[in-house]
Amino acid sequence: MKLSKTLAATTALVSAFAASAALADDALDIVFINDGHVAPYHVAWLSGFEDAIAAYDEAFDDVKVTGRWLSAEGSLEKMIQQAEVTINEKPDIMFVNAINVDAFEPLVAKAQAEGITWIAVHSPMDSADYSFTLGDVVNGTNQGMAMCALSDGEPYKVGIMLGQAGNPSGEARREGILKGISTCDNVEVVAEQPADWDTVKAQSIAENWLTQFPDLDAISGVTDGYMYPSIAIAANSGRDDLHFYGYDGDIPIMQQMEGGNVKADILLSGTREGWNFVQMAYRIHKGETPDKVYDFFTPLVLSEENHKIALENGFPEDVQVYYVDQALEVAQNGYLEFGPDSVK
Amino acid sequence: MTSTAMASSAQNTKKLDGLTLRYLVLIGLIVIASVGFSFANENFYSLTNIGILLRSIAVLFLLSMGMTFVMLTGGIDLSVGSNVAFSGGVGVIALTTTGSAFIGFAAAIFAGMAIGAVNGFFIGRLKLSAFMVTLATFALARGLALVIYDADSINVSNQTFLWLGGVSWGNMPVVIPFVALVFIALSVVLYKTTFGRDVYAAGSNFATAFVLGRRPEKTLVWVYVLSGALAGLSAIITVGRVSSGQPWAGLYLEFDAITAVILGGTSLFGGRGMLLGTILGVLLYGIIINGLVLTGTNPYLQSLIKGMILLGVVLLDTYTQRGKTA
Numbered sequence: 001m002k003l004s005k006t007l008a009a010t011t012a013l014v015s016a017f018a019a020s021a022a023l024a025d026d027a028l029d030i031v032f033i034n035d036g037h038v039a040p041y042h043v044a045w046l047s048g049f050e051d052a053i054a055a056y057d058e059a060f061d062d063v064k065v066t067g068r069w070l071s072a073e074g075s076l077e078k079m080i081q082q083a084e085v086t087i088n089e090k091p092d093i094m095f096v097n098a099i100n101v102d103a104f105e106p107l108v109a110k111a112q113a114e115g116i117t118w119i120a121v122h123s124p125m126d127s128a129d130y131s132f133t134l135g136d137v138v139n140g141t142n143q144g145m146a147m148c149a150l151s152d153g154e155p156y157k158v159g160i161m162l163g164q165a166g167n168p169s170g171e172a173r174r175e176g177i178l179k180g181i182s183t184c185d186n187v188e189v190v191a192e193q194p195a196d197w198d199t200v201k202a203q204s205i206a207e208n209w210l211t212q213f214p215d216l217d218a219i220s221g222v223t224d225g226y227m228y229p230s231i232a233i234a235a236n237s238g239r240d241d242l243h244f245y246g247y248d249g250d251i252p253i254m255q256q257m258e259g260g261n262v263k264a265d266i267l268l269s270g271t272r273e274g275w276n277f278v279q280m281a282y283r284i285h286k287g288e289t290p291d292k293v294y295d296f297f298t299p300l301v302l303s304e305e306n307h308k309i310a311l312e313n314g315f316p317e318d319v320q321v322y323y324v325d326q327a328l329e330v331a332q333n334g335y336l337e338f339g340p341d342s343v344k
Numbered sequence: 345m346t347s348t349a350m351a352s353s354a355q356n357t358k359k360l361d362g363l364t365l366r367y368l369v370l371i372g373l374i375v376i377a378s379v380g381f382s383f384a385n386e387n388f389y390s391l392t393n394i395g396i397l398l399r400s401i402a403v404l405f406l407l408s409m410g411m412t413f414v415m416l417t418g419g420i421d422l423s424v425g426s427n428v429a430f431s432g433g434v435g436v437i438a439l440t441t442t443g444s445a446f447i448g449f450a451a452a453i454f455a456g457m458a459i460g461a462v463n464g465f466f467i468g469r470l471k472l473s474a475f476m477v478t479l480a481t482f483a484l485a486r487g488l489a490l491v492i493y494d495a496d497s498i499n500v501s502n503q504t505f506l507w508l509g510g511v512s513w514g515n516m517p518v519v520i521p522f523v524a525l526v527f528i529a530l531s532v533v534l535y536k537t538t539f540g541r542d543v544y545a546a547g548s549n550f551a552t553a554f555v556l557g558r559r560p561e562k563t564l565v566w567v568y569v570l571s572g573a574l575a576g577l578s579a580i581i582t583v584g585r586v587s588s589g590q591p592w593a594g595l596y597l598e599f600d601a602i603t604a605v606i607l608g609g610t611s612l613f614g615g616r617g618m619l620l621g622t623i624l625g626v627l628l629y630g631i632i633i634n635g636l637v638l639t640g641t642n643p644y645l646q647s648l649i650k651g652m653i654l655l656g657v658v659l660l661d662t663y664t665q666r667g668k669t670a
Contacts, residue, residue, distance in 0.1 A: 037643040046643075068640035073647070075595045078633075080586060081400040085637045088392045089385075102497040103586035106510075165495035166591055 028056075028285045029091040030067040032277065033082050034121075035099050037071035039197055039225045041248050041270045048274020048335060056278055059340030063285070067278065076103060087111045093281045095132065097121035101168060117284055121277075123168035124293055131293045132280065136172035137179070139266045140222075142300040142319055143245050144180015146264040147187050147218065149310035150243070158245075159191040159209045161202055161221040161230075170197075173222040173247060190216065195226055203229035210237050217243060224248035224265065231256065249301060251331050257303050257324045265301040267327045272334030279338040286343070301327040363618060366609040370624040374631060381635030388638055395515035399585070401630035402509075402519040403428070403578040403594075405623065407601040408608075409530050410571035412622045415605055416534075417546040417560075417567050418614025419467060419474035423459055424575045424601060426485035428594030431456035431572075432579030433492045436500055436589030445504035452583075453576035459485050460572020461565070468564030482598070486591075493591035500588055509584020519581050526577070531619050543567060547614025603650075604629045606657045629653075 032049055036042050046069050053067035070086070072079030076099045086094060087110055094116055098104045101123050108127045111118045117129045124131035147158060160177060163170020174192070181187045190213050195202040202221070206229055209216055219230045224246040231253075234242040242261060246253050249267035256262040273296060280290060299322045302310065307321050322330065330337075382388040407424045414421045435452025439445060459481055466477040500506060511518045534540035545553040546560035546567075553560040575594075582593050608625025610617025632653070636646045 031640075037647075069643065070637060070640070071643035071646070073596065073643075074592075075597075076586070076590055076592050077400070077403065077582065077594070077597065081396070081633070082637050084396045084400070085393065085634060088390065088396060089387060089638070099592060100497050100588075100590055102499055102588045103590055106587050164592070165490050166493070166497070 026062055027064045027066070028093070028281060030065070030093045030095070030278065030281045031070065031086050031089075031091045032067065032095040032097075032121075033070045033072065033079060033086065034097045035072050035079065036074055036197065037069070039199070039223070040228070040250055041223060041225060041268075042071075044250070044270025045274045048271035049277055050274075051271075052275040052278035052335065052338070055335075056282055056340050059344075060282075063282075065278070065282070072099065074099070076100065080104075080107070083107045083111075087114055087116060090114050091116060092285060093117045093119060095119045095121050095277055095281075098123055098125070099164075100166065101125045119277075119280070129292075130280075130284075130290060132277070133293055133295055134169070134268060134298050135295050136169055137176040139247065139298055139300070140173040140176020140178075141180040142176075143220065143247065143264055143266060144177040144187075145183055145315060145319070146300065146302065146306075146310060147181060147220065147245060148184035149313040149315035150263050150306055151184070151187055151217070152309075152313065153184075153186055156187045156217045157190045157213060157215060158187060158218040158220055159193070159205075159213065159216055160189060161205055161219065161226040162192055162194040163222050164196045165194050167197075170194075170222050177220055177222075195221075197223060197225060199225045199229050202226035203233060206230040206233045210234065210239060210242075217241075218245060218263070219243075220245040222247050224250035224253045227253050227262065231262070234261075249298075249327060249331050251328060254301055254324055254327055254331065257301065257306075259303075263302070263306060265327070267299050267301050267322055267330060268296070269331040269334050272331065272338065275335040275338035279342060282343055299327070363609055363616075363621065367621060367624060370608065370621070370628055374624065374628050377628065377631045377635060381631070381638060384635070385638040388635065391515040393634070393638070395512060395517055397630055397634045398520050399512075399517040400634070401626050402517065402523050403581050404597065404600055404604060404626050404630065405523045406526060406574045406578045406581070407571075407597055408604045408622045408626050409527065409619060410574035411598075411601045411605045412608070412610050412617060412619055413530075413534070413543055413567045414474075414571050415547075415602075415610050415612065416543050416614055416617055417564055418550070419564065419567070420478060420602065421460075421463065421568060421571045422475070422478040422598050423463060423481035423485055424571060424578075425594035425597035425599075426482050426489065427456050427459045427572055427575035428579045428582055428597060429489035429591055430459060430485040430492075430579075431576040432583050432589050432593055433489045433498075433591065435505075435576070435579060436498050436583060437492060439500065439502055439505055440498065443502075445502050448502070448505050449580055452579045453573055456572040456574070456576025456579065457569050458572065459575070460569040463572070464565030464568035467568060468561040471561075489591045489593075493589065495591055497591070498589040500583055505580070506584040506587055509581035510587065511584075519584075526574075527619060527623065534619060539563065539566070544615055547611075547616075549615070600629065603654050603657070607653070612658070612662070 057065040070082045108118050120128040120131045124133050162174050193205045195205055227244050227246045244262045246265040249265055249269045254265055299320045301322050304323045387393050431452045434455035435448045438451030439448030463478055463481055466472045467474045542558050542563040545558050546563045550560050583589050604625040605622050608621030
C-alpha cells in the first residue's frame with residue numbers, strides 16, 4: 001500500500017513536471033543593454049524590468065520569460081562588446097539604449113540576420129525593428145512653455161543642465177526646452193551646462209550657478225537626477241525662492257510639487273517604463289506588431305493650482321497634464337497598465 | 345665571483361622566480377575563470393565568442409602595453425582613454441578631408457604622439473607629477489575630441505581605414521595578429537635595446553640612473569610618446585570596429601589598462617614587470633568581463649567584482665613590494 005502510494009505520487013509528480021515542461025516549451029529571452037546602472041532613473045528602470053520579467057514568467061505557463069540587464073557603465077566599447085556577446089547568445093529581443101546610435105548600425109544588421117528583434121531605446125534608429133521613444137522634443141517644449149506660463153511675465157533667469165554632449169535623447173530634450181522657452185520673451189537662459197547624467201556633476205554645477213548668478217530664478221534639467229542635488233544646495237544656500245523644472249517623474253521629486261518649488265516635471269517613471277519594455281517584448285513575441293516608432297506616454301506634471309495659473313497665462317489647453325496625485329499614482333502603480341493582465 | 349655579485353645573482357633569481365610564480369598564478373586564474381564560465385554558459389568556448397573576446401580586448405592590449413612602459417618608469421598615464429577619442433577624431437577628420445586612409449592613419453598616430461609628447465615634456469623635463477599631468481591631459485584630450493567632433497559622431501565608410509578594426513578571417517579578427525606583432529616589436533624594444541634598459545633604470549632608481557648618465561628624463565618623454573602612439577593605433581582600431589569616429593570613445597579605458605597592467609605583475613612603483621604579464625593580465629580581465637556578460641551577472645555585482653579584483657591586486661602588489669624592500 002505504502003509502495004503503491006509512493007509510486008502513484010512519483011508518477012503524478014513526473015507527469016506534472018512533464019506537463020509544465022511541455023507547456024513552457026516556448027521561450028522569450030529579453031536582453032536590455034543600457035549605458036549605465038547607477039543613476040536614480042536607471043535603478044528604477046532595472047527594478048521595473050526585473051519585476052516585470054518575474055511577473056510575466058509567473059503569469060503565463062506557455063512561455064518561459066527570462067531577461068538580463070547589462071550596463072556599459074558609460075563606455076561605448078563595453079556596450080559594443082556586450083551587444084556582440086549578446087548577439088552570439090541569440091536572445092529573442094534586444095533593447096539597446098545606445099550611447100551613440102551610429103556606432104551600432106553594423107550590429108543591428110548582424111542581430112537581425114540572427115533573427116533577433118532589435119529595439120532602439122530613446123534614440124530612434126531607422127534600421128532597428130522598433131524604436132521605443134519618449135517624445136523628448138515635445139516633452140521638453142512642454143517644460144519650456146510651463147516656465148513661460150509660470151513666470152508671470154516677469155524677467156525670469158534660468159540655467160539648464162544638459163545630458164552628455166552628443167547624446168541624442170539629451171539633445172532632443174534641450175531642443176524642446178529651448179523651443180518652449182522661445183514662445184515668450186521674459187525667460188532668459190543664462191547658462192547651459194552638460195552634467196553627463198551625473199548627480200555629482202550636477203551638484204557642482206548648481207553650486208557654481210548659485211554663486212555666479214545670484215538672481216537666478218530657476219534650474220531646469222533633462223533628468224530628475226539633477227534635481228536632487230540642486231534642491232539640496234538651494235535649501236542649504238537659503239534660496240527658498242528658486243524654482244525647479246524636472247524630467248523623469250521620479251516620485252521624490254514629484255512629491256515636492258504641491259506647495260513646493262518643483263514647478264513641473266515630465267512623467268516617465270523608470271519603473272513604469274521597465275514594465276512597458278517587457279510588455280512590448282511579450283506582445284511582439286505573440287505576433288503583434290506595435291508601431292515602428294513606439295511613443296511611451298509621458299504627460300507633463302503640474303500641481304492643479306499651477307495648471308490654473310499656467311492656463312490663465314496662455315499655456316495651451318491641449319497639452320495633456322497630470323496633476324500630482326494622479327502622476328504619483330501612475331508612478332507608483334503604473335506597472336499595472338503594462339502588467340500581464342494588460343495582454344491577457 | 346664576489347659575495348656582492350653572488351647576492352645580486354641570487355636576488356635576480358628570486359625576482360625571476362617571483363614573476364614566474366605570478367604568471368603561473370595568472371595562467372591558473374585564466375584556466376579557472378574559463379572553465380567556470382564555460383560551465384555557466386556553453387557558448388563561452390564557441391569560436392564566435394572567442395573571436396568577440398579577442399576583438400574586444402585588442403585595444404586594451406595595445407593601451408596596456410604602452411601603460412606597462414609608463415609604469416615601469418614609475419609613472420602613470422591617465423590620458424590614454426581620452427587620447428583614443430582625440431586621435432581618432434583627428435584621424436577621421438584627416439581621412440574625410442583628404443580621402444586618403446594612410447594620411448588618416450598617420451594623423452591619428454601623430455595626434456596620439458602629440459598628447460604623449462605633452463605628457464612627456466611636463467613629466468620628464470619639468471619633473472611634474474605624472475598623475476597630475478596626465479589627469480590634466482585626460483580632460484584636455486576629451487575636451488579637444490568633443491570640440492573637433494562638435495560632440496557628434498562621424499561616419500566612416502573608407503574600407504581601408506576600417507579594415508584593421510572591422511575585418512575578421514573567419515572568427516579571427518585581423519587585429520589580433522597585428523597586436524601580436526606589436527607585442528613582439530615592443531618586447532624587442534624593452535628587452536634587447538638600450539632604451540628598454542633605460543626604462544627599467546628610470547623606474548628602479550631615477551637619481552642613480554641620472555648620475556650614471558642614462559638621461560632618465562629623456563626616457564620618460566619617449567615612454568609617454570610611445571603610450572600616445574599606441575593610443576593613436578587603438579583609435580584606428582576603435583573607428584574600424586564601430587565604422588565611425590566617436591567623441592566618447594575610450595571612456596574609462598585608462599582604468600582598465602592600469603588594472604590589467606597591475607594584474608600582470610608590473611609594480612605600481614616602477615622598475616619591475618614584463619610585457620608577458622600584461623598580456624596575461626589583459627586576457628584574465630577580458631575573460632572576466634566577457635564571462636560576466638555571458639552569465640548575465642547583475643551590473644551592481646559586476647562593479648563589486650571588478651572593484652574587488654583591483655583592490656586585491658593593489659594589495660598583492662603593495663605587500664610584494666614591502667617584502668622586497670624589507
